Amino acid sequence: MIKQFIPQEFCLKCQGCCRFKEQDSAWAPCLTEEEIQELLDKNIPPALISMQKKIQPVHNPNGEGFICAFFDTEGNKCKIYDSRPFECRLYPFLINLRHNKAILTVDLNCPYIEKNLKTKEFKEYCDYLSAYLNSPKQLKMLKDNPCLLEAYEEVADIVELDL
Numbered sequence: 001m002i003k004q005f006i007p008q009e010f011c012l013k014c015q016g017c018c019r020f021k022e023q024d025s026a027w028a029p030c031l032t033e034e035e036i037q038e039l040l041d042k043n044i045p046p047a048l049i050s051m052q053k054k055i056q057p058v059h060n061p062n063g064e065g066f067i068c069a070f071f072d073t074e075g076n077k078c079k080i081y082d083s084r085p086f087e088c089r090l091y092p093f094l095i096n097l098r099h100n101k102a103i104l105t106v107d108l109n110c111p112y113i114e115k116n117l118k119t120k121e122f123k124e125y126c127d128y129l130s131a132y133l134n135s136p137k138q139l140k141m142l143k144d145n146p147c148l149l150e151a152y153e154e155v156a157d158i159v160e161l162d163l
Contacts, residue, residue: 002089002132005125006112014111017091018071018078020057028054029068029087030147038083053147055085086141087148093129095142095161097149102142102163104130105155117156130159139163 011017020027031039031053040046048069050056057066062073070079078084087094092110096103104126106113116122132138142148142163 002086003125003128004089005122006092006110010112012076015076016110018068019060020066020068023057023066025057025066026150026152028057029085030054030145030150031085032141032145032148035083035085039080042080042083044080053145090129093158094152094155095133095149096152096155096157098151102149102161104133104158104161105152106158107152108154108156126158130161134162 028050031049033053036049036053039049048056055068055070058069060067060073067073068078070084071077072079078088092107092113094105094107096105106117106126108114108117113122133142139162142161
């Protein structure tokens with residue numbers, strides 16, 4: 001389980017994540033085989049999972065663009081929060097694929113990150129996250145699920161992972 005960096009009360013007020021400009025966004029969470037099976041076991045419609053093992057964004061009923069199929073726009077909450085995918089637990093940190101290297105990055109569009117990027121707490125969390133992701137179990141999970149490595153833009157590099 002990944003410790004969370006951003007306080008829940010901050011996330012519940014934000015209007016940033018879980019929203020996408022296009023339906024085939026690189027930002028849509030990718031799922032591991034285990035996560036797909038867990039969702040299917042909970043009777044989640046298979047149509048909500050794309051062929052690329054991503055949560056299939058749906059049209060935003062309250063505006064433009066798309067939202068995660070599991071996002072409740074009324075409460076600004078995740079409908080599957082307790083079993084949300086790895087990438088959702090990791091966010092606003094992301095694993096970026098650049099020049100065949102896996103790099104832990106952070107989304108600079110996150111308002112909490114913007115305010116806390118240069119704090120001691122941020123550095124300590126990055127050290128924790130780097131150690132966690134470089135553990136043998138997590139490295140194996142990342143190697144077994146290459147879809148978790150994307151080419152994201154507007155991110156800041158934290159550390160290269162040992163893939």
